[in-house]
Amino acid sequence: MNRLHVTLPGLNLKNPIIPASGCFGFGEEFAKLYDLSLLGGIMIKAATGEERYGNPTPRVAESGMGMLNAIGLQNPGVDGIIAHKLPFLSQFDTEVIANVAGSTAEEYETVTRRISQDPVVKAIELNISCPNVKSGGMQFGTDPMMAAELTKRVKAVSDKPVYVKLSPNVTSIVEMAQAVEQAGADGLTMINTLVGMRIDVRTGQPILANRIGGLSGPAIKPIAVRMIHDVAQAVEIPIIGMGGVMEVDDVLEMIYAGASAVAVGTANFVNPFICQELISALPKRMDELGIEHILDIRGKAYGATLHRA
Amino acid sequence: MIQLLTVVTRRQIATGATELICRLPEVADIEPGRFMHLRVGPLLRRPISIANVEGDLITFLFKEIGQGTKELARLRPGDQIDALGPLGNGFPVHHVAREARIVLVGGGIGVPPLYYTMRKLVERGIACEAILGFDTASSVFYEDEFRALGPTTVTTVDGTAGIRGFVTAALEPNRFDTLFACGPEPMLRSVQHISIEHKFLSIENRMGCGIGACFACVCPTPDGHYVKTCSDGPVFRAEEVIL
CATH class of the missing domain: 3.40.50.80 (Nucleotide-binding domain of ferredoxin-NADP reductase (FNR) module)
Known part of the structure; x- marks a missing residue:
């Protein structure tokens, strides 16, 4: 039996490593570097109803062991993705998870209805946590009532299981998770980026043209691990963990915290071969730590936290 | 795609500007105008243009502006740099007419x-x-x-x-x-x-991945679309981009 194999609603993952949405495009660039069939799955860049240009540049800024980005959901639109991006991905033996975003509930429904019917797509990742767009995005992801309502509507039109991508920019992520679980979510992906800002002291102005951006990278990993740990104990649905994963022990940390699979984002920019390297490094590290199957350690770090938020 | 460069010489060539000559793992013929995405600085790579290639030696000239270039300027002979590249498209030196002015x-x-x-x-x-x-x-x-x-x-x-x-x-x-x-x-x-x-x-732009996947370095085009500085450029025809 494959010791890395993970089964989740709609997803048959040969290993728990998935490039995170927005950090891997639609796979075309990375397919020139290695065989994408090695991957457990691929979370493709967010789809919106129409083509979007996104924000002005600069769109990225580095900070201590982290990266701020404000791309603004640039994408060719759901029809463009179905016509030009999914056919390319169909050649790979890996599970495609389509990230869906929108400005209104109707847009989320339209995009989900269309993209979930494509046979290449195995699951939907409902993006209610993008901090870089004016309307929609995170606005749906910071109010439990709105998040639950949107989850219900999207579930009703989706052909495939729906994973809700949670924002860490909330008072209680546990409350958010429980709300979308009750609304019918099949799984959770967490965490999206934390809202941040950097200022160029030579100009006295924010570096990002959008002024604010989402912080990702190793700087946020302990926050992600803590949130996964708290949420995993409060819900029954599975979690795909993400937030600053750079090395094989980070993957194990997320699974100990309660994740069933792990997405890798910013690390792809530092080392474009990172997902491939993590997949090949996992068995050796598991041997060293005496782990037979990857999910044997899932949630093994559970316990009460004094301050639960 | 990723190669380890070894620093051969380093010298200051002007106020705050450094010349770094490194050895490539093998002799390379690189089109001028392309760049290397160097892993220096706390996390992200830094796109650095190529100032010369001769045999297996590659030259970078850069100004110390941020954390990455400051770190690059402190490297000493024998130090290694993790380089992704060469990336992007350069100047069309092989396509211009011989009699071009x-x-x-x-x-x-x-x-x-x-x-x-x-x-x-x-x-x-x-x-x-x-x-x-x-x-x-x-x-x-x-x-x-x-x-x-x-x-x-x-x-x-x-x-x-x-x-x-x-x-x-x-x-x-x-x-x-x-x-x-x-x-x-x-x-x-x-x-x-x-x-x-x-x-x-x-053209220059803050980059993320350097290979066209992250959409950090886009530049608008007159037809209402965009190009990616890293993978479509960094060299463009002047009429292709809105600056």
């Missing part, structure tokens, strides 16, 4: 890739001239190296070296049919619509 226009940190470009043009037997703009005399670098390749004019904003003013003060468009330029955005804008038939601009 080419001017290379560089501003400050945009000067380095033009040295390698001029060397390659001269190798092909194509006559070209360089106009190099700096802010002040102490910032000027590689003037002699350029002069060894062909006619070179230096401009400085404060007039402490060469012609006073910006590069455009020294540029006579009617003498040329092709322009290759690299430099800060205001400089590129000033030459973008100049009356020279073929104009190629190397």
Whole structure:
């Protein structure tokens, strides 16, 4: 039996490593570097109803062991993705998870209805946590009532299981998770980026043209691990963990915290071969730590936290 | 795609500017105008233009501006650099006509890739001239190296070296049919619509992945779409991009 194999609603993952949405495009660039069939799955860049240009540049800024980005959901639109991006991905033996975003509930429904019917797509990742767009995005992801309502509507039109991508920019992520679980979510992906800002002291102005951006990278990993740990104990649905994963022990940390699979984002920019390297490094590290199957350690770090938020 | 470079020499060539010559794992023939995405700094890579390649030696010239370039300037002979690349598309040195009349226009940190470009043009037997703009005399670098390749004019904003003013003060468009330029955005804008038939601009942008996946370095185009600086550029025809 494959010791890395993970089964989740709609997803048959040969290993728990998935490039995170927005950090891997639609796979075309990375397919020139290695065989994408090695991957457990691929979370493709967010789809919106129409083509979007996104924000002005600069769109990225580095900070201590982290990266701020404000791309603004640039994408060719759901029809463009179905016509030009999914056919390319169909050649790979890996599970495609389509990230869906929108400005209104109707847009989320339209995009989900269309993209979930494509046979290449195995699951939907409902993006209610993008901090870089004016309307929609995170606005749906910071109010439990709105998040639950949107989850219900999207579930009703989706052909495939729906994973809700949670924002860490909330008072209680546990409350958010429980709300979308009750609304019918099949799984959770967490965490999206934390809202941040950097200022160029030579100009006295924010570096990002959008002024604010989402912080990702190793700087946020302990926050992600803590949130996964708290949420995993409060819900029954599975979690795909993400937030600053750079090395094989980070993957194990997320699974100990309660994740069933792990997405890798910013690390792809530092080392474009990172997902491939993590997949090949996992068995050796598991041997060293005496782990037979990857999910044997899932949630093994559970316990009460004094301050639960 | 990822290679380890070994630092061979490092020297300061102007105020705050460093020349770093590194050994490549093997002899490479790299198109001028492409870049290397170097893993220096706390996390993200830094796109650094290629100032020269000879045999298995590659030269970077850069100004210390942020954490990444400061770290790069502190490297010593024997140190290794993790380099992703070469990436992007360079100047069309192999596609210009032999009888082309080419001017290379560089501003400050945009000067380095033009040295390698001029060397390659001269190798092909194509006559070209360089106009190099700096802010002040102490910032000027590689003037002699350029002069060894062909006619070179230096401009400085404060007039402490060469012609006073910006590069455009020294540029006579009617003498040329092709322009290759690299430099800060205001400089590129000033030459973008100049009356020279073929104009190629190397643009700069903050990058993430460097391979076209993250959409950090997009640049709008006149047809309402966009190009990615890293994978579609960094060299574009002047009419292709909105600066």
